[in-house]
Amino acid sequence: MSEENIHAALLVIGDEILSGRTKDKNIGYLAEYLTNIGIDLKEVRVVPDEMDDIVAAVNALRARYTYLFTTGGIGPTHDDITADAVAKALGIELYEDQRIIDLMLQRLKPGDMNESRRRMARIPAGAVHVANPVSKVPGFQIENVIVMAGVPSIMQAMLDDVAPRLTTGARMLMETIEAQGIPEGTYAAGLGEIAKAHPRTIIGSYPQFGEGRFRNQIVVRSKDAEALGAAVGAVHAMLAGLAPVTGAH
Amino acid sequence: MSEENIHAALLVIGDEILSGRTKDKNIGYLAEYLTNIGIDLKEVRVVPDEMDDIVAAVNALRARYTYLFTTGGIGPTHDDITADAVAKALGIELYEDQRIIDLMLQRLKPGDMNESRRRMARIPAGAVHVANPVSKVPGFQIENVIVMAGVPSIMQAMLDDVAPRLTTGARMLMETIEAQGIPEGTYAAGLGEIAKAHPRTIIGSYPQFGEGRFRNQIVVRSKDAEALGAAVGAVHAMLAGLAPVTGAH
Numbered sequence: 103m104s105e106e107n108i109h110a111a112l113l114v115i116g117d118e119i120l121s122g123r124t125k126d127k128n129i130g131y132l133a134e135y136l137t138n139i140g141i142d143l144k145e146v147r148v149v150p151d152e153m154d155d156i157v158a159a160v161n162a163l164r165a166r167y168t169y170l171f172t173t174g175g176i177g178p179t180h181d182d183i184t185a186d187a188v189a190k191a192l193g194i195e196l197y198e199d200q201r202i203i204d205l206m207l208q209r210l211k212p213g214d215m216n217e218s219r220r221r222m223a224r225i226p227a228g229a230v231h232v233a234n235p236v237s238k239v240p241g242f243q244i245e246n247v248i249v250m251a252g253v254p255s256i257m258q259a260m261l262d263d264v265a266p267r268l269t270t271g272a273r274m275l276m277e278t279i280e281a282q283g284i285p286e287g288t289y290a291a292g293l294g295e296i297a298k299a300h301p302r303t304i305i306g307s308y309p310q311f312g313e314g315r316f317r318n319q320i321v322v323r324s325k326d327a328e329a330l331g332a333a334v335g336a337v338h339a340m341l342a343g344l345a346p347v348t349g350a351h
Numbered sequence: 352m353s354e355e356n357i358h359a360a361l362l363v364i365g366d367e368i369l370s371g372r373t374k375d376k377n378i379g380y381l382a383e384y385l386t387n388i389g390i391d392l393k394e395v396r397v398v399p400d401e402m403d404d405i406v407a408a409v410n411a412l413r414a415r416y417t418y419l420f421t422t423g424g425i426g427p428t429h430d431d432i433t434a435d436a437v438a439k440a441l442g443i444e445l446y447e448d449q450r451i452i453d454l455m456l457q458r459l460k461p462g463d464m465n466e467s468r469r470r471m472a473r474i475p476a477g478a479v480h481v482a483n484p485v486s487k488v489p490g491f492q493i494e495n496v497i498v499m500a501g502v503p504s505i506m507q508a509m510l511d512d513v514a515p516r517l518t519t520g521a522r523m524l525m526e527t528i529e530a531q532g533i534p535e536g537t538y539a540a541g542l543g544e545i546a547k548a549h550p551r552t553i554i555g556s557y558p559q560f561g562e563g564r565f566r567n568q569i570v571v572r573s574k575d576a577e578a579l580g581a582a583v584g585a586v587h588a589m590l591a592g593l594a595p596v597t598g599a600h
Contacts, residue, residue: 114395117553117555117572118555118570119378119379119382119395120382120391120392120393120394120395121382121383121386121392121523121525122379122380122381122382122383122384122385122386122392123383123525123557123570124557125379126378126379129368129397130368130374130375131371132371133368133369133370133371134370134371134372135371136371137371142369143369143370143371144369144399145369145396145397145398145399145404146363146368146369146396147394147395147396147397148378148394148395148396149394150394151555155394177535177539177556177558177600178535178536178539178600179535179538179539179542179543179555180539180542180543180547180554181546181554181555181556182556206600210536210600214537216536216537216539216540217540218535218536218539218540219536219539219600221539222600236560237560237565237600238600239600253558253559253560255560255561256560274370276372278372286426286427286428286467287459287463287465287467287468288463288465289428290426290427290428290429290465290467290468290470291465291466291467293428293429294428294429294467297429297430298429304366305429305430306366306367306400306428306430307426307428307430307431308367308372308373309426309502311485311486311504311505312504316486321367321372323366323370351426351427351455351458351459351468351471351486351487351488
């Protein structure tokens with residue numbers, strides 16, 4: 103299925119990200135992945151392993167965007183409360199899914215099954231599995247909420263499973279233009295004019311700083327190839343008329 | 352100054368993070384930095400370069416936390432609207448600060464000053480500079496909102512400038528315990544009991560996955576060294592009574 107303007111939010115759940123102990127790798131991966139399949143990531147939130155915070159964020163984000171992805175908090179320990187929080191947010195009960203118990207028993211001796219591991223088999227009534235080829239225990243999709251693991255390799259495998267079932271929109275096309283030593287402050291006025299004159303594009307200017315000077319890139323994005331090309335041409339023409347300046351922003 | 356429970360949120364402003372083009376480096380850096388100085392990072396949001404989205408997030412977060420840090424959107428181009436958005440959120444006018452113009456002229460020939468560059472000198476009335484030793488143009492603090500650059504090296508320098516002026520709380524202490532091959536599902540019940548019995552600690556279990564199996568770390572955090580030590584001792588005692596299991600979660 104393909105429609106215009108399909109968007110999404112990501113909710114990262116985990117004290118370990120907020121304490122700085124673990125550096126998140128899922129935001130950048132999901133952002134790039136969704137852009138490539140035609141879903142616009144519009145917002146990310148990171149919240150701690152607290153029921154009220156997760157429930158509030160789930161409800162705010164699922165109401166606003168086509169899809170809400172979550173990462174983290176689906177293991178067997180007491181701090182893994184994502185399934186409970188999503189069920190509470192949606193007003194749906196969790197049940198123990200025997201198919202998940204069976205998947206777990208592919209990796210586990212029957213004597214090692216216990217109450218904590220059974221927690222991972224609880225999903226909301228009506229949820230669809232998101233397959234986990236890495237370690238078997240699946241994530242799930244309920245309504246427009248897609249619940250995935252926090253471990254990056256497992257999150258990435260789950261995303262590969264769920265992506266083909268999602269509605270996607272027109273892909274955002276992107277061109278990057280090197281500003282070739284011309285500072286932002288020199289081309290800012292011209293770039294602003296171009297942005298106004300090309301309303302079907304989104305134009306950004308991104309400085310990097312190194313060795314005492316800025317190196318800038320201008321990025322033009324659009325879902326319309328013709329609009330993109332016209333704006334890119336205008337940027338090149340503008341830059342050709344400007345001279346590099348050292349030391350300036 | 353030092354008080355209990357000083358907390359903060361971070362608002363990352365930028366289309367380039369949401370498109371996946373730029374991978375954020377500021378969330379993890381700020382998280383670790385604030386933890387180390389006794390400020391608890393409780394929430395992160397990433398929003399696009401859109402006025403309404405930024406204003407809404409600034410107002411939601413500044414009301415809820417001791418401090419709100421923002422990164423990104425303070426350059427001279429049309430997509431740099433953070434100062435305008437913060438001023439709008441707080442209901443304060445921007446003014447052109449001559450001291451910032453003077454700082455810019457340290458790097459710039461007078462003839463290269465223009466309207467776009469002057470935009471970077473606009474800060475809300477009453478704001479205090481956050482010094483930028485890297486490229487001169489400062490960030491600012493207004494009320495409990497601290498506005499910083501998105502370029503990581505500049506953000507980090509700004510953080511070093513503002514941090515000594517912030518109210519900080521008791522530092523969160525942290526101990527990491529390797530689970531030594533014992534799967535989460537084996538120790539989850541015991542760990543949950545320990546978490547309940549040690550309410551002044553926050554206990555998390557963090558799996559990594561590689562070479563077909565999980566390697567888990569248990570992290571105990573507390574602002575009270577004695578409470579931390581007691582919980583860590585209990586975790587070690589629990590793990591000593593359990594045997595490694597391969598293949599299980």
